[in-house]
Amino acid sequence: MNSLLHRTRPRANIARSLATKASATSSSGKANIVLVGAGWWSQGWHLPHLSRNDKVHITAIVDSTSHPKSNLNPRLEPLQTLASRYNCPIYHSLDDLLKDPIGKSVDGAIVCTPHSTHYEIGRALIEEGRKRYEASNCGTDDGYRPMNVLMEKPMTTSVRQAKELHDLLMDRSLTKVSDGLATVDGEKPEQTASNNTNSSAIGGGVGCFLINHSANYRPQARAARALIESGKLGTIRHVSAFFASPLSWIFDDPSNIGWNEPDDSGEMLGNGFAWGQSSHLLAWIYHVAGSTNLVPSRVYCSMTTSEATGADVSHAATVTCTNGATFSLSGTSLLPGNAHSDPPVGKRIKIKIFGTKGALFYSGNDRDVSSGKLEWLRGDCHDNMGAVEIQCPDLGFEFEDLDQDGIGPESLQSFIDACLGRDDYYNGADVLVGLRSVQTIDGMYRSHASGNAETVKYFDSH
Numbered sequence: 001m002n003s004l005l006h007r008t009r010p011r012a013n014i015a016r017s018l019a020t021k022a023s024a025t026s027s028s029g030k031a032n033i034v035l036v037g038a039g040w041w042s043q044g045w046h047l048p049h050l051s052r053n054d055k056v057h058i059t060a061i062v063d064s065t066s067h068p069k070s071n072l073n074p075r076l077e078p079l080q081t082l083a084s085r086y087n088c089p090i091y092h093s094l095d096d097l098l099k100d101p102i103g104k105s106v107d108g109a110i111v112c113t114p115h116s117t118h119y120e121i122g123r124a125l126i127e128e129g130r131k132r133y134e135a136s137n138c139g140t141d142d143g144y145r146p147m148n149v150l151m152e153k154p155m156t157t158s159v160r161q162a163k164e165l166h167d168l169l170m171d172r173s174l175t176k177v178s179d180g181l182a183t184v185d186g187e188k189p190e191q192t193a194s195n196n197t198n199s200s201a202i203g204g205g206v207g208c209f210l211i212n213h214s215a216n217y218r219p220q221a222r223a224a225r226a227l228i229e230s231g232k233l234g235t236i237r238h239v240s241a242f243f244a245s246p247l248s249w250i251f252d253d254p255s256n257i258g259w260n261e262p263d264d265s266g267e268m269l270g271n272g273f274a275w276g277q278s279s280h281l282l283a284w285i286y287h288v289a290g291s292t293n294l295v296p297s298r299v300y301c302s303m304t305t306s307e308a309t310g311a312d313v314s315h316a317a318t319v320t321c322t323n324g325a326t327f328s329l330s331g332t333s334l335l336p337g338n339a340h341s342d343p344p345v346g347k348r349i350k351i352k353i354f355g356t357k358g359a360l361f362y363s364g365n366d367r368d369v370s371s372g373k374l375e376w377l378r379g380d381c382h383d384n385m386g387a388v389e390i391q392c393p394d395l396g397f398e399f400e401d402l403d404q405d406g407i408g409p410e411s412l413q414s415f416i417d418a419c420l421g422r423d424d425y426y427n428g429a430d431v432l433v434g435l436r437s438v439q440t441i442d443g444m445y446r447s448h449a450s451g452n453a454e455t456v457k458y459f460d461s462h
Contacts, residue, residue: 033109040072042061071256157275160457210427216433228355246333252311349363349397373397
C-alpha cells in the first residue's frame with residue numbers, strides 16, 4: 001500500500017478549531033485545497049501559487065515524511081516549517097486527512113507525488129467523491145462538496161491503472177460514455193468528454209478530474225482544438241511531433257531514482273525522458289485532436305539510453321491509429337543547457353498536424369514567446385490553397401507554464417474554478433487524454449524492449 005494513503009503517524013498542528021476555520025473560509029468564497037505531496041514541485045510552484053491567490057485557502061499538506069528530500073532542490077523545507085508559513089495543518093497520510101473533520105471541508109486535492117503513487121491516491125480521492133455524492137442524496141443536500149482532483153503528469157505509469165481510473169470516473173450514475181461523448185441521464189450534452197464544461201457530467205457529479213498538463217490549458221491549445229473541431233482540417237491523417245528538453249542533468253544522475261528507474265510494480269519496462277517529458281507532448285496532441293480522431297492502436301519505437309543510469313534519453317516512435325492515421329513522435333533530453341538555470345534554456349517543440357483539408361503548425365522555444373505562432377495552412381479552396389492564417393494573432397509560442405511567480409498556470413486556475421463550483425472551468429487534460437498518453441508511452445517501452453511493433457493495451461475498449 002502507498003504510505004501516503006494509510007501511514008499512521010502523529011499529526012502536527014491539528015486542532016478542531018481549524019476544521020471550523022476551514023468551513024468558514026469556504027463559506028466566505030474561497031476554495032479549500034489540500035496538497036498531497038510536498039516535494040520539489042509543490043514547494044517551488046504549487047504552494048507559493050496557491051498562497052498568493054485570494055480565492056484559495058490552503059487547507060492541509062499531506063506527505064509521508066516529516067522532511068521531504070529531492071536532488072532537484074536540496075533546500076526543501078520540513079513540513080513543520082511549511083505548516084507555519086502557510087498556516088495549515090499537516091498530515092502523514094491521505095487516509096488520516098479524509099477521516100478528520102478538516103478532510104470533509106476539502107473542495108479539491110492536488111496530487112504531486114512520485115509517478116508510481118498516482119493511481120492509489122487518485123483512486124482514493126475519486127472514491128471519496130463518490131461517497132460524498134451518495135451520502136448527499138446524489139449531490140442535492142445543502143453543503144454538498146464534490147471532491148475535485150488535479151493530478152500531476154503522467155496520470156499513471158501503468159496502462160492497467162490508467163484504464164481503471166478511466167473506468168472508475170466514467171462508470172457513474174449520471175455519466176456514461178458513448179462514441180467519445182459524455183451522456184447525462186441518457187442525453188448527450190454539447191461538450192465532448194474531453195472538454196465538458198458541465199460539472200455534473202464529470203465523474204457523475206462527484207467532482208472534476210484534471211491532469212496538470214499546463215500547455216493544454218493555454219489559449220493556443222484551445223484555439224487549435226476549436227479549429228480541428230470545426231472541420232477546417234478535415235480528417236486527420238498524419239501528425240509529426242518533436243520535443244527536446246535541456247534535462248540531461250536529471251536523466252544522467254543515478255541519484256534521481258524516481259526519474260530514471262522503473263518502480264517495483266513489474267509493469268514499467270523503463271523510465272526516463274518518455275515518462276518525464278514526452279507525456280506533455282502526447283497530452284497536447286490528444287487533447288487538441290479530440291476524443292475520436294487519434295486513437296492509438298500500434299506503436300513501434302527505438303530508444304537511446306544514458307550510460308550512467310539506463311534511463312531513456314531519446315526516442316523515435318511511429319504510432320498507428322485505429323482510423324489509419326499515422327503519428328511520428330521523436331524527443332530527446334540531449335538539448336544543451338538547463339531548463340531550470342538562471343537564465344533558463346528553453347525547450348524546443350515542433351508540432352505539425354495534417355488533415356485532408358489543411359494543416360496546423362505550432363513550433364517554437366517555450367522560453368521565447370516570439371519564436372513561433374499557431375498557424376493554419378488552408379487546403380480547403382483553390383484560390384487560397386496553402387495560405388497561412390495565424391490563429392491567436394496577439395499571442396506567440398507558449399507551451400508549459402513554468403513561471404514560479406504569480407498565481408500559477410491556466411491549469412491551476414481551471415482547477416480552482418471547479419473547486420469554487422463554477423461550471424465554466426476548462427478541462428484541458430481529462431482522464432481519457434491521460435489514458436491515451438500512458439497507453440502510447442507504455443507501447444513505446446515495450447516496442448523498444450522487443451524490437452517489434454507492439455499493440456496498444458486496451459486500445460479497443462473505449
